[in-house]
Amino acid sequence: MGASATTTPELYAMNGGDGRFSYAKNSFLQGHSVNASKEKIGEAIAEKLDLKILLSTSKTIRIVDVGCSVGPNTFLAIQNIIESIERKYQAQYLNINQKPEFQVFFNDLTSNDFNTLFSSLPPNRQYFAAGVPGSFHGRLFPEGSIHFFYSSIALHILSKAPEELLDKNSPSWNKGRIHYINAPDEVVNAYATQYAKGIEIFLDARAKEMVSGGMTVMSFPANPTGIPYSQTFTGAMFELLESSLLDLVKEGKISEAQVDSFNLPMYVPSLEEMMELVQKNGCFDIEKMELTSPGVHASMTNTSSMGKAIVMHVRAGMERMLIQHFGSQIIDELFNRYAKKFEEFPHHVLPSKKVQLFVVLKRK
Amino acid sequence: MGASATTTPELYAMNGGDGRFSYAKNSFLQGHSVNASKEKIGEAIAEKLDLKILLSTSKTIRIVDVGCSVGPNTFLAIQNIIESIERKYQAQYLNINQKPEFQVFFNDLTSNDFNTLFSSLPPNRQYFAAGVPGSFHGRLFPEGSIHFFYSSIALHILSKAPEELLDKNSPSWNKGRIHYINAPDEVVNAYATQYAKGIEIFLDARAKEMVSGGMTVMSFPANPTGIPYSQTFTGAMFELLESSLLDLVKEGKISEAQVDSFNLPMYVPSLEEMMELVQKNGCFDIEKMELTSPGVHASMTNTSSMGKAIVMHVRAGMERMLIQHFGSQIIDELFNRYAKKFEEFPHHVLPSKKVQLFVVLKRK
Numbered sequence: 001m002g003a004s005a006t007t008t009p010e011l012y013a014m015n016g017g018d019g020r021f022s023y024a025k026n027s028f029l030q031g032h033s034v035n036a037s038k039e040k041i042g043e044a045i046a047e048k049l050d051l052k053i054l055l056s057t058s059k060t061i062r063i064v065d066v067g068c069s070v071g072p073n074t075f076l077a078i079q080n081i082i083e084s085i086e087r088k089y090q091a092q093y094l095n096i097n098q099k100p101e102f103q104v105f106f107n108d109l110t111s112n113d114f115n116t117l118f119s120s121l122p123p124n125r126q127y128f129a130a131g132v133p134g135s136f137h138g139r140l141f142p143e144g145s146i147h148f149f150y151s152s153i154a155l156h157i158l159s160k161a162p163e164e165l166l167d168k169n170s171p172s173w174n175k176g177r178i179h180y181i182n183a184p185d186e187v188v189n190a191y192a193t194q195y196a197k198g199i200e201i202f203l204d205a206r207a208k209e210m211v212s213g214g215m216t217v218m219s220f221p222a223n224p225t226g227i228p229y230s231q232t233f234t235g236a237m238f239e240l241l242e243s244s245l246l247d248l249v250k251e252g253k254i255s256e257a258q259v260d261s262f263n264l265p266m267y268v269p270s271l272e273e274m275m276e277l278v279q280k281n282g283c284f285d286i287e288k289m290e291l292t293s294p295g296v297h298a299s300m301t302n303t304s305s306m307g308k309a310i311v312m313h314v315r316a317g318m319e320r321m322l323i324q325h326f327g328s329q330i331i332d333e334l335f336n337r338y339a340k341k342f343e344e345f346p347h348h349v350l351p352s353k354k355v356q357l358f359v360v361l362k363r364k
Numbered sequence: 365m366g367a368s369a370t371t372t373p374e375l376y377a378m379n380g381g382d383g384r385f386s387y388a389k390n391s392f393l394q395g396h397s398v399n400a401s402k403e404k405i406g407e408a409i410a411e412k413l414d415l416k417i418l419l420s421t422s423k424t425i426r427i428v429d430v431g432c433s434v435g436p437n438t439f440l441a442i443q444n445i446i447e448s449i450e451r452k453y454q455a456q457y458l459n460i461n462q463k464p465e466f467q468v469f470f471n472d473l474t475s476n477d478f479n480t481l482f483s484s485l486p487p488n489r490q491y492f493a494a495g496v497p498g499s500f501h502g503r504l505f506p507e508g509s510i511h512f513f514y515s516s517i518a519l520h521i522l523s524k525a526p527e528e529l530l531d532k533n534s535p536s537w538n539k540g541r542i543h544y545i546n547a548p549d550e551v552v553n554a555y556a557t558q559y560a561k562g563i564e565i566f567l568d569a570r571a572k573e574m575v576s577g578g579m580t581v582m583s584f585p586a587n588p589t590g591i592p593y594s595q596t597f598t599g600a601m602f603e604l605l606e607s608s609l610l611d612l613v614k615e616g617k618i619s620e621a622q623v624d625s626f627n628l629p630m631y632v633p634s635l636e637e638m639m640e641l642v643q644k645n646g647c648f649d650i651e652k653m654e655l656t657s658p659g660v661h662a663s664m665t666n667t668s669s670m671g672k673a674i675v676m677h678v679r680a681g682m683e684r685m686l687i688q689h690f691g692s693q694i695i696d697e698l699f700n701r702y703a704k705k706f707e708e709f710p711h712h713v714l715p716s717k718k719v720q721l722f723v724v725l726k727r728k
Contacts (some may be wrong), residue, residue: 059507060507060509101506101507102506103506103509105494110482111483114478114479114495115380115477115478118478118497121474128496128503128506129497129498130494130495131482131496132492132494132495133482133485133493142423142424142466142492145424145467
């Protein structure tokens with residue numbers, strides 16, 4: 001297994017800049033998700049965040065967006081969090097002249113376009129901004145320094161695809177597939193195990209970095225119990241990408257071996273899996289864990305403009321890793337095919353709108 | 365006076381990336397300065413920093429490089445500061461198993477190339493890294509959150525050149541010059557006043573951001589008392605640039621008005637001026653303030669390779685603002701002329717090697 005057979009994590013970052021295929025211009029899906037979560041986050045802060053405890057040891061509230069990409073969604077989400085905390089402050093305190101200061105850390109992989117992120121920071125922001133490069137699968141902050149972690153549509157990303165998928169002598173060899181849709185149990189298990197390891201590291205790091213009483217709010221793609229992954233929206237999105245790549249194999253434009261050695265570094269867990277991982281970690285109280293609608297549902301995606309936008313969204317998110325593995329010469333054709341398949345796909349057969357997990361944890 | 369007549373502060377950042385004219389490849393002069401300051405910083409930490417006080421309220425030591433640019437100098441400087449603090453920790457404490465954690469904030473203007481900075485962070489660093497975009501002429505951090513400010517060759521940069529230099533009806537109109545060398549007193553005073561305002565804002569902001577007992581170490585170009593600015597190395601560097609631009613005016617390649625409306629946003633203070641500003645602020649004890657050698661002196665700069673390197677250094681630092689004002693078409697010719705003038709310049713007539721101010725302040 002050569003080094004070139006795996007995708008390097010740094011290529012998992014979204015497209016930077018502000019060009020046609022940039023994340024900045026193609027992140028409205030995540031924007032829907034931010035909107036859908038807005039009220040829920042406000043509620044969680046109002047009901048569960050105790051500012052008297054947090055402010056007993058610090059005059060500053062430190063907030064992190066884990067996997068922030070380049071905006072504008074992260075700025076909207078942060079604004080909502082700060083406004084919610086300020087409302088809670090007013091509800092808990094009488095003296096509003098001594099409001100806390102806010103410091104916001106925008107985190108994403110080192111390859112994220114922080115230059116674009118920084119240059120688009122809201123000019124009238126009421127917080128001190130900082131960028132933190134590095135994987136959330138590891139420590140990012142000093143011990144006991146963070147009061148609020150936020151993460152939107154990032155936690156389904158693995159630090160890498162499971163290595164055994166590349167081993168021709170293993171029952172987990174993922175021949176002819178780029179993910180675990182319609183794959184044997186061994187492949188699904190390899191993904192699930194890799195995911196669990198990553199989340200264990202994530203929770204362990206965040207537990208160390210948070211102050212007692214601090215809050216973590218996350219939402220990310222999830223698999224509704226009892227529904228096969230291929231019949232969910234996320235599953236269908238990836239299956240159509242796989243099918244587009246296999247078409248290119250048939251036409252000799254890429255090799256079979258190239259597809260065999262490419263595996264998406266993503267896993268969509270169920271509520272039960274996540275629940276078990278948080279409980280196993282033991283450092284957090286689970287204040288909320290529920291399946292929600294991401295704000296965009298299957299029926300909407302059948303409209304042509306929404307469909308096109310979703311294709312652009314997938315491109316903004318995955319282009320870098322696809323180019324690294326398959327080369328840039330096939331990328332336009334790949335996404336043209338993908339767009340066509342997407343248009344023809346009967347989205348209405350997708351049974352569930354609740355394909356996102358909304359999680360509120362409180363550090364014990 | 366049109367908006368186009370002034371240079372926007374965001375263009376004061378060094379050249380990004382890692383190309384021929386990048387700061388990353390042309391910052392050895394600053395590197396000499398970092399080396400020259402290394403021992404002095406170690407001494408200041410050993411003698412004056414009280415870790416028992418700092419660690420009584422925090423388990424983390426927070427360090428900032430103000431005006432860090434893109435490396436590698438900032439990484440060397442930070443490494444030296446952390447190692448010095450660790451030595452002091454061992455000298456002050458018996459229990460070395462509970463060493464503090466370090467969080468380092470790399471600060472520069474929003475237009476600084478943070479992507480290059482982040483991708484070149486030392487992989488084995490023993491600290492948590494963050495980037496903070498924004499001008500040091502203003503607040504950057506929450507109140508009472510920083511233990512150590514460091515700044516190398518940045519504090520001579522103004523937030524903007526004085527506006528009255530552009531006013532044709534003012535005695536401060538800076539016709540035919542780009543700086544205050546050989547200028548009437550009114551021009552020098554306009555610069556000095558602008559500088560004083562900026563340093564007042566800087567000291568006020570840092571005083572708020574620092575914890576009591578925290579340390580600020582800065583070194584930056586300074587003007588030795590009694591020596592005309594034009595006879596210092598920095599003065600000569602700028603005078604040769606002005607002379608190169610005036611040559612282009614004579615040849616009709618740029619207009620007189622373009623030179624009249626361009627003024628370098630830099631001021632080189634004397635020790636006495638800085639002393640007065642710190643005392644006026646009142647929040648700091650002055651632990652050390654002395655003129656030092658920047659590690660490169662006039663005789664060295666007469667060697668051809670050093671001379672070429674200095675020209676590249678000036679280009680890396682000033683190209684963006686020169687292009688914004690004069691256009692990119694003249695930039696190669698400008699620096700070719702500058703290089704030639706620099707080569708012919710009798711550096712040995714420069715009287716002083718001590719053209720840098722080394723300052724150690726302690727927050728009261």
